[in-house]
Amino acid sequence: MSGHVAVLGAGSWGTAFAKILADAGREVAIWARRPPVAEAIRLRGRNPEYLPDLRLPHRVTATGDAVEAISGAEVVVLAVPSQTLRGNLAEWASHLEPDATLVSLMKGIELGTTKRMSEVIVETAKVAADRVVVVSGPNLAPEIAAGQPAATVVACTDIGRATLVQRAVTTPYFRPYTNDDVIGCELGGAVKNVIALAYGIATAMGFGDNTRAMLITRGLAETARLGVALGADPLTFAGLAGMGDLVGTCSSPLSRNRTFGEHLGRGETLEQAQVATRQTAEGVKSCLAIRDLARAHRVEMPITEQVERVCHEGVDPRLAVRALMSRTTKPE
Ligand SMILES: NC(=O)c1ccc[n+]([C@@H]2O[C@H](COP(=O)([O-])OP(=O)(O)OC[C@H]3O[C@@H](n4cnc5c(N)ncnc54)[C@H](O)[C@@H]3O)[C@@H](O)[C@H]2O)c1
Ligand SMILES: O=P(O)(O)OC[C@H](O)CO
Structure with a gap:
């Protein structure tokens, strides 16, 4: 994997996940909705509102411009609330790189449509289902930010793509397992x-x-x-x-x-x-x-x-x- 990884959403999990990616050797650009959050991450390596004790690695930068984060990213991690995902992604979809892998961190079902997050991504970004990878497991962000040992599941119908993401998030404290059961992982x-x-x-x-x-x-x-x-x-x-x-x-x-x-x-x-x-x-x-x-x-x-x-x-x-x-x- 050569290009950087974009993490869209600078809440607890988006921020902790950016740390994992950086510790695994990736360059990471976080998009934060609020300019002061982007600035605190960019200038001080801190996200005081969500994870005040975490000092982010130097490989993590941040921007308030989602298009800037997405451009050139071969992996785009979505870390926004489940109920806003469709609206957010509709604004970003046309800027995605042609074969970018979309990683869903969300744990919710959409109101009204009763769709899983990967289904919302496929519909909104107009991508094939095998480009969407779901990460789900016992992953309380503050514990992971503190580097405590944890494991997760990286699920995709295309196991090759799941393996690519697995490699991108393997660190001494974070152990991902692949699975092809996207439905089961999202429902869990x-x-x-x-x-x-x-x-x-x-x-x-x-x-x-x-x-x-x-x-x-x-x-x-x-x-x-x-x-x-x-x-x-x-x-x-x-x-x-x-x-x-x-x-x-x-x-x-x-x-x-x-x-x-x-x-x-x-x-x-x-x-x-x-x-x-x-x-x-x-x-x-x-x-x-x-x-x-x-x-x-x-x-x-x-x-x-x-x-x-x-x-x-x-x-x-x-x-x-x-x-x-x-x-x-x-x-x-
Ligand atoms: N925090 C965890 O430990 C954890 C672990 C695994 C999975 N998750 C899942 O990850 C997803 C994100 O959770 P989180 O913990 O980062 O949430 P959070 O509440 O910590 O942060 C949510 C982020 O989304 C942003 N946001 C709020 N409204 C928005 C909008 N309308 N448009 C765009 N962005 C908006 C907020 O500014 C914030 O940056 C959730 O589905 C959650 O279930 C969380
Ligand atoms: O803080 P919660 O309840 O959103 O749970 C966080 C993670 O999903 C735990 O895996």
């Missing part, structure tokens, strides 16, 4: 955010480890049910992009989704929780899209249904628990 990443909301709600309600293990296990079961209905490989859900990310996110106080759920579990409204938390908690919007996707495919996702009711219909979490626990009993 998107649904775990919804289950982490439920986990946070349960934690704030004072429930202990039996309840939380139930949510993780049954959450994984409903994720896999939807995944299989959409054509995913069930084994993917036992891997890093499935169980790994679900356990990592639910158990971490660093998770924005779990933290958001804790606010709801303390009885706050959606608006109060939004005021109290700043960064992107993808599950809050994606729970609606995932619920719609599941209904369209006649898949039961009871935890997702209840999270949606608590988030968007103002249902008391205690009633959501009662609804979950009074469902008809059945074989596991």
Whole structure:
């Protein structure tokens, strides 16, 4: 790989991912939406708002001009919120290099269309699906920024392209595995955010480890049910992009989704929780899209249904628990 890598989005994950790429030997240009963020990265190697303790390697630069970042990039990493991706990419698509690899870091499902992020990329950038690579796994940005050992999955229908990205992000602290199950990896990443909301709600309600293990296990079961209905490989859900990310996110106080759920579990409204938390908690919007996707495919996702009711219909979490626990009993 010769050209530089563009990272579009200078939030927590975009910034930490830029560090990984640079530590793996790549030249990186980050696009930041806000000029002061671009300036802090360019002049001081810092992104104080998102990862204040991180000193970025010298190979990382930043710009407020996305076209400048994209020009000449053979790999373009997309690290914006799931619900803004379509609009953002529509502005950037005509500037992509002809064979550029598009890497999706997003973990969400689009509202309204119920599309996965790779589907949004294929549609908006008008590229073949085998040019889109999905990176998903238990990857809490602050831990990775601190150089703590972590692993991830690099998924693409073209394993050659997945391998190219795998090489571009392999460092002594970051270990990527390839996979050709794009659907499974994307669903694992998107649904775990919804289950982490439920986990946070349960934690704030004072429930202990039996309840939380139930949510993780049954959450994984409903994720896999939807995944299989959409054509995913069930084994993917036992891997890093499935169980790994679900356990990592639910158990971490660093998770924005779990933290958001804790606010709801303390009885706050959606608006109060939004005021109290700043960064992107993808599950809050994606729970609606995932619920719609599941209904369209006649898949039961009871935890997702209840999270949606608590988030968007103002249902008391205690009633959501009662609804979950009074469902008809059945074989596991
Ligand atoms: N943070 C993590 O640990 C982590 C790890 C793995 C995956 N992800 C996923 O990566 C994606 C990005 O998350 P993040 O953690 O970097 O989020 P973040 O909230 O830290 O940052 C989001 C970035 O998007 C920008 N942004 C906000 N609105 C925008 C808009 N309308 N147009 C363009 N840019 C906009 C913000 O300025 C910010 O730079 C999410 O889908 C998330 O689920 C995050
Ligand atoms: O902070 P969260 O809840 O968005 O989770 C971050 C990552 O997705 C963990 O893998």
